[in-house]
Amino acid sequence: MTLLEALEGYQPWNEQEERDRAVLLGLLGSGQDLWTRENLTAHLTASAWVVNPDRSRVLMAYHNIYDSWSWLGGHADGEQDLLSVALREVKEESGLTAVRPVREDLFSLEILTVDGHEKRGAYVPSHLHLNVTYLLEAEDGQSLRNKPDENQAVAWFGREEAVAASSEPWFRERIYRKLNEKLAALGW
Template identity: 55%
Template sequence: MPLIDDIRAYRAFNKQEAADRAVILRQLECDPHVFDRDSLAHMTCSIWTVDPTATRTLMVFHTTYGSWSWIGGHADGERDLAQVALRELEEETGVINARIVPCGPGNIFSLEVLTVDGHDKRGRYVSSHLHLNVTYLAVASPDEPLRIKPDENSGVRWFDLNDALDASTEPWIRNRVYRKLLDKLRAANPF
């Protein structure tokens, strides 16, 4: 099933998801370049990775944002965002044996529209834009070896779920997104 159909079938968890779902659908319906990062609002994905007991989550210290963060990246033309998310997980952390947890249409765990302020990246200025983000839930073993991706992060580690909130220095992401992901994880009890 195409991603747009999965998002249409997705049931919003809260007001933020309902509003953001409408924005994402509108862009998917009207922008033929929505999967390319050159579009002002473009598709991205994240992967909220937990251990098998769902008591810890894997995070990276994101260089651009100067904060502990979830893992994710741009679609860059690809439409299978679950595969993009798994690839980003491997590239950013070294984890290779994660599995996406089934949780609804297209295994979508969460939806977000994320604002990105203008910033320098690899010697070039990137203008402010929107990430139309699809989040997947994955489980991985904390015994897998971890490694950083020096051009994107300077740390990779497992956090107790509540400590993950405290580690984020981005108030909106911490309070609106990471808190929501923890609430959804506890409500869904997917394990």
């Protein structure tokens, strides 16, 4: 299934997702290259809400650029299978070796603002991440390691603790809380 098909069939959870979905569909139909960072204004990313098997804990990384605990994920960089991007990024950023989708469809979507910052000695201008999120699962007994060029630490948190650990108010209230609400709505 293409991203366009996935977005067309996606049922928004709230007004944020409804509005962001409309923008994403419009941008995908615009003919712009959204799949690579060559587009300095907006490009596609894939994130993961990684839970343990009983869904009581969430994996977070302490992100260097944002100076905050956050979910894991990264840029599409030309890859059009965004679930594969999310899986790859979780493994790279956490050291986990066994990660699997709880479900293969989109779990969430959002358009995220990224302030200008330095990365590897070069300035990256402010831009948008056109993000889709997948619900992934991993055993919380696996060993973890950080990826020093991206994060300072990786750790499991209780679901509410994961929300509270973030120092970014918008992410806490609009993203991480929403992801936990969706888990609860699924009976977890």
